[in-house]
Amino acid sequence: MRNILLDLEYDGTDFWGSQIQVRGRTVQGELEKALGQLTQQKTRVLLAGRTDQGVHARGQRANFYTASTLSLTTFVRGLNALLDPDLAVLQAQEVPESFHARFDARRRTYRYTVYNVAIRSPLARRYAWHLSTALDVAAMAAALQMLLGEHDFAAFAASGPDRTGRTTVRRIEQVRCWSEGHWIYFQITANAFLRRMVRNLVGQLVLLGQGRCDEASFRTIWQGLDRSQAGPPAPPQGLCLLRVEYEDIER
């Protein structure tokens, strides 16, 4: 069987997330449907990272096994012709049969975008979180910097049923928080992320940037490992999965 890796871009606004579900339109569901039409074979797609409802991606990746002999170019063109305008395949490449888009991913990078000015923007609203009071970017950047390295991020995991036995330790490798005009960006690279970790982190960083939490409390909340002590998550539309990286695969 051939194993093919796809690079994907999508506007998450009208998806019920990336992973297939019983009801609701999903990235995986749309891809599997289009691959079924193209190859005339039932095909399962393995996504590198899970994105929640409303979260976007510029560099999501996914692999699938196929007996089809279609060329890579035909896969890209054919899928893009079949998929709706809010989902596109940017690239396709052959990978070894043992390759798994999720298990083999070594690094993921997310960017969160805030639009920080008094009045909301109709043209920014789909891809940014509007906050009207001025945020302290330097304070947020300093707090973000603290998170570098391998730590337990249970305080920023999704709330919900406890998943006994699963580690909540992750390794954050790069962080950056900066502003350009009215825009503020948070960019985080880690080996992997807990579900809703970036949105929970940004939610708490924004409380800090608004002066509603200081760096000591930020550290206490984080090190307390208790999700219920942290603030509400940032909304999904500001989040975008920028990149998923592998060791042995060239982009």
Add this chain to the structure above:
Amino acid sequence: MRNILLDLEYDGTDFWGSQIQVRGRTVQGELEKALGQLTQQKTRVLLAGRTDQGVHARGQRANFYTASTLSLTTFVRGLNALLDPDLAVLQAQEVPESFHARFDARRRTYRYTVYNVAIRSPLARRYAWHLSTALDVAAMAAALQMLLGEHDFAAFAASGPDRTGRTTVRRIEQVRCWSEGHWIYFQITANAFLRRMVRNLVGQLVLLGQGRCDEASFRTIWQGLDRSQAGPPAPPQGLCLLRVEYEDIER
């Protein structure tokens, strides 16, 4: 009566254009409805420029007369609370009673955005025209430069019934065509524009950038003043009204 000038931003995707119509949601219609709710008085809104269905604006302007004593801040906040997320009031100011947003406008600036790379982009699709074959930006910039000054632009007017007696002469004051990565921008400032002029111009410039028309034919089409000789208009989602300027009003 007070006369109030508003600065507006909108995402044109879900509007049937700016001007009120018998049916369909319009920028003017939504503003008049919100002003009616806020002031409890029937209020007419005068827009500076007409934008067609699907065209966006970052700097549209409009004035209205009112007997209301609400403060300018209350107008901005109240309207933004009543308007849908795709339309916002950025600023409000008092202007002399004789001021008219359309008749007094001295200069309008439009920007057209092209996304020029092989594969379509789900995240760019609402605000750019995707063209997959590489365009010659220098050739398009040179042709655009020719249009500077006062000329008859009948060749780039909207097709449709002839409007006898109306001049098709306009004065183009500034032009710029440049690329940034995969993006190509066309920016044009003129005293006024004919209906659909920017989209028709960009449509013809793109034919030139694709090598399907040379500079001499571009000039012949333009100087022939015959709309039927020019190519199809560029699609609306790439167009944005950036600015409307007045002589005596400070922004």
